[in-house]
Amino acid sequence: MSQAPVAALVVVLTLVAVLLTSGVAKLRDRRATRDAFTALRVPAIVPADVAAPALPWVEIAAAALLLVTPSGWLVPVAVVVLLLMLAYAALVARALTFDEPVTCSCFGTLGRHDVDTTTLARNVLLTALAAVVVWFALDGGSVPSALGALDVAGWWALAAAAAAATVAVLVVGAPASAGPTASADEDLLDYERQATPYGALTLHDGTTTSIAQLAAAQARLLVVLNPGCGPCVRTAEKLDDWAARLAPVVGVVAIYPDEASARAAGEHAYDLAAWEPELNVRRVFSVAAPAAVLLGADGYLAGGPVDGEDEVAAFVEDVFGVLTEQPSPAE
Known part of the structure; x- marks a missing residue:
């Protein structure tokens, strides 16, 4: 040589x-x-x-x-x-x-x-x-x-x-141009709404449901997580706070890839945990963990999906900002 x-x-x-x-x-x-x-x-x-x-x-x-x-x-x-x-x-x-x-x-x-x-x-x-x-x-x-x-x-x-x-x-290796950007609040308000796709979940109590059925009674923030993932763990640690701030308008659901990881999650309240068969939810939204999507109670997507630790946190803050500008259901 x-x-x-x-x-x-x-x-x-x-x-x-x-x-x-x-x-x-x-x-x-x-x-x-x-x-x-x-x-x-x-x-x-x-x-x-x-x-x-x-x-x-x-x-x-x-x-x-x-x-x-x-x-x-x-x-x-x-x-x-x-x-x-x-x-x-x-x-x-x-x-x-x-x-x-x-x-x-x-x-x-x-x-x-x-x-x-x-x-x-x-x-x-x-x-x-x-x-x-x-x-x-x-x-x-x-x-x-x-x-x-x-x-x-x-x-x-x-x-x-x-x-x-x-x-x-x-x-x-040249990065793709991101193109013109708008503020996140404008993105939520101008969101082109699509029907909620099919996705199956098993909730913490063993109930099996679809994400559309889950959102029928209450808008839902789905947060997709993986075990043993640093950004996912840090995101999971924020879920209790997000759930308290978004209630009662939006319910928070933490989606894990399997039952074992959902039951082992200790960063948030256990009743927030759910798991998806064969990763079907993250596949239908084409996201990697951590990710989030907002489901409207009317059967349509209300925001997202977004993925990435910082992107999810910013998305939730924007959702909260929009909600605080809207009258509560009791008013």
């Missing part, structure tokens, strides 16, 4: 870019990094409160060491990077066996957050690249020595590879 300096440099620099990007993104969103430990159910042998803050610095340090470590000393650095990539791949593979979908901010606020087979394929590929770097290091290679071995053609090839990677990031 050390006899092909351009190829070796492309592989090493790719890992450096990934580690550096990941580390900086994690530093920018420390809470999401801590939540990822919970979402991926990292074994307790790894102390999350210590490892989560340290992880971005480990990634940044690994990226720097891959760049500057001389020949002979690169082997232990490359082995550490390989072990890190193997751990990431193993955690993702295990997460795919969980009963409920998993979201994980593996790159902080960047990239895709749904853990799926694409996530696993990405981590397997990164593991393979890390293995190539170990081979490169065992062969006596290093970034400084590989750069020193480049001729003019090699520098042009390296520049072309960097340009191609930059174009790929700009094209594939």
Whole structure:
């Protein structure tokens, strides 16, 4: 591998870019990094409160060491990077066996957050690249020595590879334009109402109902949650307060993926909990947890759906704001 300096440099620099990007993104969103430990159910042998803050610095340090470590000393650095990539791949593979979908901010606020087979394929590929770097290091290679071995053609090839990677990031990773936005109060007031779709629920007392039947007697705020999800836990802790503030006009229902997680939820009153067969409610609204949707008592959606911790909290505040401007049923 050390006899092909351009190829070796492309592989090493790719890992450096990934580690550096990941580390900086994690530093920018420390809470999401801590939540990822919970979402991926990292074994307790790894102390999350210590490892989560340290992880971005480990990634940044690994990226720097891959760049500057001389020949002979690169082997232990490359082995550490390989072990890190193997751990990431193993955690993702295990997460795919969980009963409920998993979201994980593996790159902080960047990239895709749904853990799926694409996530696993990405981590397997990164593991393979890390293995190539170990081979490169065992062969006596290093970034400084590989750069020193480049001729003019090699520098042009390296520049072309960097340009191609930059174009790929700009094209594939460019965020979609959000377009013009309106205030949330205006969104609720100008909401294009649709009939409440079918969705089945089992309530805390064992009663099975549809979400349309549930909202027939009282408007309902459905809050979709997952167990072991940091943003979901923090959202669940607010439900008792939301239920008190929205009563008696709107009832709050916390929807979990199964009976066990609904019965185990201790962040809010037990009578708020319900569970959905085969994730049908979140599928019909195409949302990931945490999410919320407001059902009107007239058989139509009154707001949402929205997903994301901050988005759900803002949505509930907007619903409360609209309700306080309306006369109460007793007036």
